[in-house]
Amino acid sequence: DMVAPVNGRYNILLLGGDAGxxxxxxxxxxxxxxxxxxxxxxxxxxxxxxNMEQVKFAKGSPLYGPFPNGYNCGDQCxxxxxxxxxxxxxxxxxxxxxxxxxxxIEAMKDxxxxxxxxxxxxxxxxxxxxxxxxxxxxxxxxxxxxxxxAYGPVTATKxxxxxxxxxxxxxxxxxxxxxxxxYMGSDYERMARQxxxxxxxxxxxxxxxxxxxxxxxxxxxxxxxxxxxPSSALPGFVDLAEKARKIAITHLELVPPTFNPAKPxxxxxxxxxxxxxxxxxxxxxx
Numbered sequence: 001d002m003v004a005p006v007n008g009r010y011n012i013l014l015l016g017g018d019a020g021x022x023x024x025x026x027x028x029x030x031x032x033x034x035x036x037x038x039x040x041x042x043x044x045x046x047x048x049x050x051n052m053e054q055v056k057f058a059k060g061s062p063l064y065g066p067f068p069n070g071y072n073c074g075d076q077c078x079x080x081x082x083x084x085x086x087x088x089x090x091x092x093x094x095x096x097x098x099x100x101x102x103x104x105i106e107a108m109k110d111x112x113x114x115x116x117x118x119x120x121x122x123x124x125x126x127x128x129x130x131x132x133x134x135x136x137x138x139x140x141x142x143x144x145x146x147x148x149x150a151y152g153p154v155t156a157t158k159x160x161x162x163x164x165x166x167x168x169x170x171x172x173x174x175x176x177x178x179x180x181x182x183y184m185g186s187d188y189e190r191m192a193r194q195x196x197x198x199x200x201x202x203x204x205x206x207x208x209x210x211x212x213x214x215x216x217x218x219x220x221x222x223x224x225x226x227x228x229x230p231s232s233a234l235p236g237f238v239d240l241a242e243k244a245r246k247i248a249i250t251h252l253e254l255v256p257p258t259f260n261p262a263k264p265x266x267x268x269x270x271x272x273x274x275x276x277x278x279x280x281x282x283x284x285x286x
Contacts, residue, residue, distance in 0.1 A: 041243030132172030
């Protein structure tokens with residue numbers, strides 16, 4: 001069954017993984033937290049840049065021991081490197097596998113808690129191939145592209161192609177490029193596009209169908225698709241997601257110019273998160 005909400009909310013770590021042939025193991029390519037109101041389903045997605053430095057850990061975290069002053073060694077200590085660090089030091093999280101997780105994922109949970117100030121109850125992880133397969137299994141997704149966008153890898157001398165402005169129907173491969181391309185663009189622009197894709201999926205597909213397809217892809221096993229949400233809790237989350245479809249998803253991106261990932265002000269970050277997830281109350285009549 002679902003764990004009890006914390007302060008009336010469920011906070012789920014969402015990891016997009018990059019396990020390409022040129023990579024050793026999997027590395028989180030996108031990190032965000034979906035904070036869901038346990039009664040209304042109202043959802044805020046908090047985007048954490050992968051170049052966040054000086055991540056702090058609670059005293060109870062296994063990472064507090066090696067990093068009591070935070071993960072702090074300049075640009076060699078970015079948040080997404082913590083996944084690899086924990087996978088190389090598996091003894092930090094000896095019980096991870098037994099609960100359907102891994103040391104790397106548990107480290108990212110602890111890091112996300114430090115950055116946001118929220119308690120993370122669950123996680124969902126999907127790698128690039130799994131995401132592409134999920135979109136294809138759903139029959140594609142329609143994205144409203146705000147302006148013509150070239151796409152391709154950051155190292156390309158010319159783009160692989162273009163997304164024209166306006167509503168575009170995308171298969172899994174194209175939706176992946178839309179969310180990941182850094183050709184002539186920044187990581188922060190890419191984070192914003194990833195939110196657009198996430199929101200389009202929530203609005204265009206029934207949550208129960210997304211869950212079924214997600215499970216099918218996880219069973220197929222060729223991709224990395226994992227979650228520690230127990231199957232007994234899924235109906236409750238599907239109900240919340242159905243409610244969420246009727247409410248605008250709100251977003252908080254912890255990126256410049258408002259926030260400095262190289263020198264994060266955690267009091268400011270935590271206050272911004274609390275403001276973003278505060279329930280919207282109707283203003284009293286004059």
